[in-house]
Amino acid sequence: MEFPVTRVAPGSKGEQAAAQLRYEIIAGIRGPGEVLSENSIASACGVSRSPAREALRILKAEGLVSLERLGAVVSGMTETDVEELNDIRLLAERFAVERCAEKGDPSLLASLSYHIEQMRLALNRLDGVAFAFEDMAFHEAIIHASGHHRLRTVWEGMRRLILTAMIIATVRRFEEESGFEAYLMQTHVDIYEALRRQDAEAVSDCLQDHFADTRRAVEKSVSTTTKPGGDADD
Template structure:
């Protein structure tokens, strides 16, 4: 690495990552944070030197980022694409769509074990807040929602989540680091929202879930009811087909 830009992506999150995934994780968060501007050219040779790896992991990293539409591959490198506000909004739209779909499945399942796991994760989030650890909080926050999604055992929904996760994870990490510095008092509200999630799952209460979605997706509140209705219509259609 050069001295000009420190690592942004947490090293402790990379224990099982390949060299290419490590490079991709760092480049991704720099692009999303705006430290590498749209239009910038990424040279394979320069990246290999900066990250102290061969060109093969750099190529792996660039292929990953191209698949996420963050860069455009070119000969011996790539060009950084703009991550617009519209694209970020669309990422959260997809996340909201996934979570409304998941809850419609959860209301028909025994969720006692899920509630227990989510409660454990929430306690880890509280500890991270106590020690003002934005990285640990972000990790547990992503894990909280991934645990819910994984629980319904829907391979294609989970595949969509996995494709969405790298960019979403970086967005959350950047946001939480900022909040810990500038809006630390806001974490009481965030914890209350996650407690509401758990309670909605425990009670299988759609009204509570809609309320929690409103509070967690405050930028897309106008979409919540429409998405929720579409999931209920879809669910009824599946039942009638059965």
């Protein structure tokens, strides 16, 4: 799989290097315990230390590495990490829909409907990457529609992490799994319908179901990932 670095991080070389490393860490290509020095990243990504340094700071903020004195140690993404990430996503989106219910943004429903349709099209093309982007856009629309700046800032801090994990999981699911399409689409439609009915409790339940499914899918991807560089059991 060739990871769409520039689509995930369209910005500077530092962000692109971070995007590449993020992918490699989440995909398990770089296993937990592996040490990343600024120089090694610089040479690996073909850039100088300045962007490499920036990449490391980004990855640190996302909790993917811990900056030690000797270098950045890869934390990796375990099943627990995926589960926790979904905890937070569920927490954030439930909060967001509560706020949406108060405000009642009419353009949100249109946006969600649009992304559901785009997901259908991507599904027909068996384009996992496109599907993941639309899936992401669906959930991001809910966050944005809340109109809560701070929630959005928090979201921004884990946005690319989530997007990357979703791309990996979705592509793998498209390749390996079968028969999941109906349920995957349905959970999004359920959320949409519940929002349209302004049934807050139903939305909450639908989100919970959806993330339970997401968790299963992502965990399967993460756990089946080989870790060539890993096993650094000091």
